[in-house]
Amino acid sequence: MREAKRKDWGREVRSVWVRVPASTANLGPGFDTLGLGLALYNVFRVERNDPGSISPPELPPLVRQVAELFFVQSQTEAFPFQWNCVQQEIPLARGLGSSAAARVAVLAALVKLAGIAWNREQLARWAAQLEGHPDNALPCALGGFVASTSGGARFLRIPLPKHFRVVLFIPSQELSTESARKVLPAAIPLTDAVSNLGRAVVLAGQFFGRKWQLSPDLFEDVWHQPVRTRLLPYWEAIKKAALEAGAQGFWLSGSGPTLAALAMRNTRRVKEAMAEAASRQRVCGQVQVVGPDNSGVRILRVA
Incomplete structure (x- = not known):
C-alpha cells in the first residue's frame, strides 16, 4: 500500500x-x-x-x-x-x-x-x-x-431522513457475535439464497431511491435469523406485536440479541407494543427509540 x-x-x-x-x-x-x-x-x-x-x-x-x-x-x-x-x-x-x-x-x-x-x-x-x-x-x-x-x-x-426512526428492544442479556455465528449453517439451499438476495436487492433499492413506504416482507430472512432467534424465545411475540402496531419492518440487529423495528409512522404505538410484549414474555430489557x-x-x- x-x-x-x-x-x-x-x-x-x-x-x-x-x-x-x-x-x-x-x-x-x-x-x-x-x-x-x-x-x-x-x-x-x-x-x-x-x-x-x-x-x-x-x-x-x-x-x-x-x-x-x-x-x-x-x-x-x-x-x-x-x-x-x-x-x-x-x-x-x-x-x-x-x-x-x-x-x-x-x-x-x-x-x-x-x-x-x-x-x-x-x-x-x-x-x-x-x-x-x-x-x-x-x-x-x-x-x-x-x-x-x-x-x-x-x-x-x-x-x-431526519424522521427515520428505529425502535429497539435491548435485552439485559448479552450475546457475543462469536456465539451467534457458531449456530449459522455452513451451507444454505439455493432457494433460500435466491429468496434473501431478492429481498436485499429490493430493500437496498428502496433506500437508495428514497422510497420510504417500506413493507415488512422486505425485512424477512430465511437464513441466519431462524437459527439465531432460537436462542431468543421472545422473538416471535415481540415481532408480532411490533408489526401489528404498524412497524414497517422488523429484524434481529446484527447477531442479536437486540430486536429492531422500523417505525417512521406509529412510533409511540410500536414502542408501547414492544414493551408490553416483552413484559408478557417476562424478559428484562429496555425499549428505546433512536434516530x-x-x-x-x-x-x-x-x-
Missing part, C-alpha cells in the same frame, strides 16, 4: 476525543452487507505517551489489533498510547456495533495523532478488515445507510 499522506497540523497532537455511533446490521436479508448508523454514541479519549514515560496499562486485544494494523498499513512508526471510554451509550454484546465503534474510534484517533491526512473511506475499510465484515464498520465510520460487498471493498452510502446518524465518526476535540 502507498505510504499514507501526511499533513502539517501546525502543532503536535497529544490527545484526541472521538465520537462514534452505534449501528444495526443485516436488516434481515442483507447478511454482512447492509447496515445503518444510529444516534447512540460512545466517546473515546486516546492519548499519546512519551517513549520514556511510565508504561500505561497493557492494551486490550481489540485495541492492540487495531494499532498493529494501523501502523503497518499507514507505514507509520509505532508510538505508545493509552485509551479510555469517557461516554458510553452503546451497550456491549447486544448487536449494536460496540466492537466496530471501538475499532473505528481508535483508528480515527491514531490517524489524528500520527498527523496523517484524514481519509474517512480508508479508515472505514481498515475497520471492516479488522471486523471481518463491513456491515457495522462502514455505517459507524461513514454514517447513513450503507450497502457493501464482502470486506467493504466497494460500497454505496446514502444519508437517512439516524449521518455523520459517522467525528473528532470532537484535540489537545
